[in-house]
Amino acid sequence: MNILIEGIDILTADPTSEYKRNADIGIINGIISFITPSGRIPPEFKADKKLSGLKKLAMPGLVNAHTHCGMTAMRNSADDLSLQKWLFERIFPIEEKMTDEDVYWSTLLGAAEMIRSGTTAFADMYLHMDHAAEAVCETGLRANLSRSPIDFHNDGGLKAVDAFDKCRDYFRNWNGNAEDKIKVYVEVHSTYLMDIESLKKAADLAAELRTGIHIHLLETASERKDSLEKYGKSPVEICKDTGIFNVPVIGAHLVHVSGDDINILGAAGVNAIHNPTSNLKLGSGISPVPALLDAGINVALGTDGVASNNNLNMFEEMHLAALIHKGVAQNPELVTARQAFRMATVNGAKALGFGNDTGMIKVGMKADIILLDIDKPHLHPMNDPHSAVVYSAQGADVHTVIVNGAILMENRELKTIDEEKVKFKVNSISERLFDVL
């Protein structure tokens, strides 16, 4: 399908031309084929669908670089608790009860929420991932999905069961699926849930499959402390030593990093995923993002799961990423609106391994584009559009969502998800899970 977006202002995330006024965008077979001053489209171009840019702003779709979409049924069920209570009394017992179907429907609900708030691509790791992948394919979203090569079962203590073959199968079944919108990485939950041998095997598996690894890294102070006690090394050093950092890495959290860790992360080209809401809400702390940026590390943003957020709204993460580091360091020049905007778009695409395909509005890239309705009081006067998007806008300002040239939402109406059915199903799942508890 050929789409023409007419007469629109664009925040491109392309550093060579950040802001274009009153342009036309042409999309042919999912690719951004031209961006011209409005009215000067190539004469041979025929649009199957035209979208008006009047009172709209186009920008690259947001990239949620670390989440657990299958947890959506647990929303607002475990708040204001200590990490131990949260994990052992709420999350783990519920997860034991979760079925394939629960993850399928929860992923659809999460996808509905993400599309409504402008996310076009996300990185997910969770349980029952075949059923998450099935759901993702239906939604039309772009995703980096990962499955663990170890299954964990919680009967009394946490029991680890080998699943390397399942992990390999998962890659073969889903990587490159859905017109190449699905990319599969290997999940490494963390250096504290996996032993050294398994970490090495997981790194080898990722290298064998020529893919990457999605890992939780230095989320809490105790993770760092326990690793130093057990191994005399930080989790970052463990990753380096076990070969985890020999492949592309999505490293979630990175709150409790030392200067040495930052040097290792920078040298290894690890993508750091900042999850400000989740890190604050669980009391984990605040990632030293300005130092990560100074070291040249690619920093992207994530929501984490709804059990620690409690939504999947990337506008809130962008907003927080631009705010908290200024406050903590008492320096208002840290993490500018432009930097936060890039973290949520182009940096995110790069972190997920989609950097050559998407993340900018630029000719030749795949069309992952959102249109914001800027005719709202809180977006007047607009003045600086990066500031408007990062500091003033909210998720509900997203009007239209395009992924890979397909329209997933138009005028706030979802095109690929039966929202009423999904809400009903997940409400029922939530009732069942919490009755069981």
Next chain:
Amino acid sequence: MNILIEGIDILTADPTSEYKRNADIGIINGIISFITPSGRIPPEFKADKKLSGLKKLAMPGLVNAHTHCGMTAMRNSADDLSLQKWLFERIFPIEEKMTDEDVYWSTLLGAAEMIRSGTTAFADMYLHMDHAAEAVCETGLRANLSRSPIDFHNDGGLKAVDAFDKCRDYFRNWNGNAEDKIKVYVEVHSTYLMDIESLKKAADLAAELRTGIHIHLLETASERKDSLEKYGKSPVEICKDTGIFNVPVIGAHLVHVSGDDINILGAAGVNAIHNPTSNLKLGSGISPVPALLDAGINVALGTDGVASNNNLNMFEEMHLAALIHKGVAQNPELVTARQAFRMATVNGAKALGFGNDTGMIKVGMKADIILLDIDKPHLHPMNDPHSAVVYSAQGADVHTVIVNGAILMENRELKTIDEEKVKFKVNSISERLFDVL
């Protein structure tokens, strides 16, 4: 007008009965006259207007306890700058050029934004306040407005001009106006912009008028340091000594407070207004809210002006207030959803001097009520409604806004403000102000 809200779930903010399911709310002449199980309304009650509670949640309107609505024309115009550059190169030069009309229209735009995001009452201090009051009366919002007894003019340095008579007149003209929805306090900008003599005179004036004071207090580290150097006392001690704390006080910011300050604030019954976004964005720091709460201080929330926010969305402040203190102290049990909800509602009403009238959904109180549309993916499953409102909801979920029994917005349509005209006017004002610069 008599209004009936039928079959609705209610978060009341009333500690004796926090959550009611499937109730009817009856409003007679602006007062909440009954709350009954649905279908059991008093037989003599005749509704002029019925509102459906289907898939809605009722809660008290949000109270924005510190803002400068007249600054709205400056939105997204001065971001990511040091405080000195922000104030002296951006804000002050623009303010010199602002007219009565600019403040009138900017206040209307701010009001439109506040109504759309569920605010029903706010505390404002700024320039050209007669024209702010005029605008507020048109909107139907409840407001605590204050005018300074000193006018400041910026020609080279800041020049202070006596305006005590103007301040007295402002009180006489506006206090109790608009069916008692307007309350007038005396503005004391700060202890650093006013000398000891003026502070004493302002305190006397407030006492004479039997009203309160709205003041900026300990926003920055340098405010504290300069006061200690100049007077050997913190700004809080200055306030105590000059009589400022002998009347009701709206104390905005309170970031850099000592333990001694907290004792004084607690003993004086000062209302502390936490402005998390603004304090973070300007790099001022983070108010020790858990310590203020522990001392029994009434803590409410504010957005501050759009020049340091950049919106007037109290859902974001509630969200941040519940998140940042957990992260800073690495303690997820600090500032619960319920506490943040109370800060944004009942505590705010109390801080503004409207505590006997409003802040809860309770029989006998004035009807300042908002209805949220909870039929959104990000509010499913609902599970804990306080968590849903504080952690999951956004401003755009507000469906209907009632103040003093009058409907200011229904199904997201504003009833008292010509939004198209207001946006156009403020855009023109912004263009003029920034061309001048």
